[in-house]
Amino acid sequence: MNALSGDTYLFAEIDGQYGVYTLKELFELHKQGKKIRVPTLLDERGNMGWIDVEGVVSFGKRNLERLTLSSSRLYVETTEGTIIPAYSSHLFSGTEKQINLKIKSVNKIKVSQDMKHNDALLLAVRIPLNIPEGDQTEWDYGFALGFWVAEGSIKRRKRKNTKQSLVTLNGLAKKKGMTLEEYQKYITDIELVTLSIGRSDFERDYVDLVKKHFKFATPYKIKYENGYQLFSTDLNYIHLIKDYTDGSGSYTKHIKNEVFNRSWKFLEGILDGYLAGDGYFDKKLDLFEVGLAANYRLYNDLIFLSKVLGYDVHLHNGYFAKSPSSNNYYYQLRLNIFKNWHRHTALGLVREHIKKIEVVGEREAFNLVLKPLYSETDTRVKFNHLYFTAFSFLVSDAVKTF
Numbered sequence: 001m002n003a004l005s006g007d008t009y010l011f012a013e014i015d016g017q018y019g020v021y022t023l024k025e026l027f028e029l030h031k032q033g034k035k036i037r038v039p040t041l042l043d044e045r046g047n048m049g050w051i052d053v054e055g056v057v058s059f060g061k062r063n064l065e066r067l068t069l070s071s072s073r074l075y076v077e078t079t080e081g082t083i084i085p086a087y088s089s090h091l092f093s094g095t096e097k098q099i100n101l102k103i104k105s106v107n108k109i110k111v112s113q114d115m116k117h118n119d120a121l122l123l124a125v126r127i128p129l130n131i132p133e134g135d136q137t138e139w140d141y142g143f144a145l146g147f148w149v150a151e152g153s154i155k156r157r158k159r160k161n162t163k164q165s166l167v168t169l170n171g172l173a174k175k176k177g178m179t180l181e182e183y184q185k186y187i188t189d190i191e192l193v194t195l196s197i198g199r200s201d202f203e204r205d206y207v208d209l210v211k212k213h214f215k216f217a218t219p220y221k222i223k224y225e226n227g228y229q230l231f232s233t234d235l236n237y238i239h240l241i242k243d244y245t246d247g248s249g250s251y252t253k254h255i256k257n258e259v260f261n262r263s264w265k266f267l268e269g270i271l272d273g274y275l276a277g278d279g280y281f282d283k284k285l286d287l288f289e290v291g292l293a294a295n296y297r298l299y300n301d302l303i304f305l306s307k308v309l310g311y312d313v314h315l316h317n318g319y320f321a322k323s324p325s326s327n328n329y330y331y332q333l334r335l336n337i338f339k340n341w342h343r344h345t346a347l348g349l350v351r352e353h354i355k356k357i358e359v360v361g362e363r364e365a366f367n368l369v370l371k372p373l374y375s376e377t378d379t380r381v382k383f384n385h386l387y388f389t390a391f392s393f394l395v396s397d398a399v400k401t402f
Helices: 023-031 136-151 163-175 180-187 199-203 206-211 235-244 257-261 264-278 296-309 381-385
Strands: 009-014 017-022 036-041 048-069 075-078 120-124 152-156 190-197 228-232 279-282 287-293 312-322 329-338 349-370 386-388 394-396
Touching: 009 023, 009 296, 009 386, 017 023, 017 257, 017 296, 023 036, 023 048, 023 349, 036 349, 036 386, 048 120, 120 394, 136 152, 136 190, 136 206, 136 235, 136 264, 163 180, 190 206, 190 235, 199 206, 206 264, 235 257, 257 264, 264 279, 264 287, 264 296, 287 296, 296 312, 296 329, 381 386
Parallel strands: none
Antiparallel strands: 009 017, 009 036, 036 048, 048 075, 048 349, 120 349, 152 190, 190 228, 279 287, 287 329, 312 329, 386 394
């Protein structure tokens, strides 16, 4: 049986819009009649594209195994019979022009204590989104959004409108040529945006970047601390936050799928803004170290943003850290982001050895049925059934061994 955990996140295109979804969510969307496409490897030259999903199959609860990779610690959970591109021998070199694709079921994968001899999974370097390149302004807006995700909070309106306040709002609405309902939606339920920053954010020009297109009050110095707070009621900034993020605190904030449909510069700006706020750049290792609260949705957002942009992501074990403001301990998730690749790549793919395979117990399991690209007599028929799963793993939904 070929099936993956229903909690597996993967990129998909739903009715023409890109986003990140779990297999379980795709199962529900398919039942609603949505047109679904997923990224796939098209041929032996590493060309990638999007293929129609003809069906999403639910297998109910199944025993699954977790395959964890050695360097990045990315993983995928699947049934033991699932077929994947796995290798123990040489795959390709930088001078070769095609992939020597071999497919193996999970229960036949070679895993030993000497990881260099283990089978390896393929990872895609970049997800092929068809979106505009964008410009500097797009990057600026993305940076301001990402910086808020790292350092910001919002205050929502709590007061109920009185008759007098509704009269005032109605007058303001008429000045803008809106109905009262349109104006209330325009001003949103967010009253105030706050950014918590340090002196270094001024020195590194991060504050100037955020203020480039949005209005802020004079920075407020926090008593007995070295930090500052920036306050904004700028509706343009509020709408940017509301349109592209959800949540308000460190445990709930995350980006919406809408970000993946704007521009490349916007996506670059979001990740750059986030790393400016919550990332530490290690010059010696040429990587960004990121630590965040146990917000797994945002954790996945950072992984997928990195993979879309072609950056390498390595996960690390979390640990309990002490908050400097409250002295309380909290669990921190960790990952490293390499904006400059350090691993050998060829044809838009890298391979990474499997570190271990663990039984994780019963999970809801699903599979995608993809529209065939090639006829059964075509030498490329093996590419009919390959698709990317969580974090750009290549997995097959094939029902036979090639």
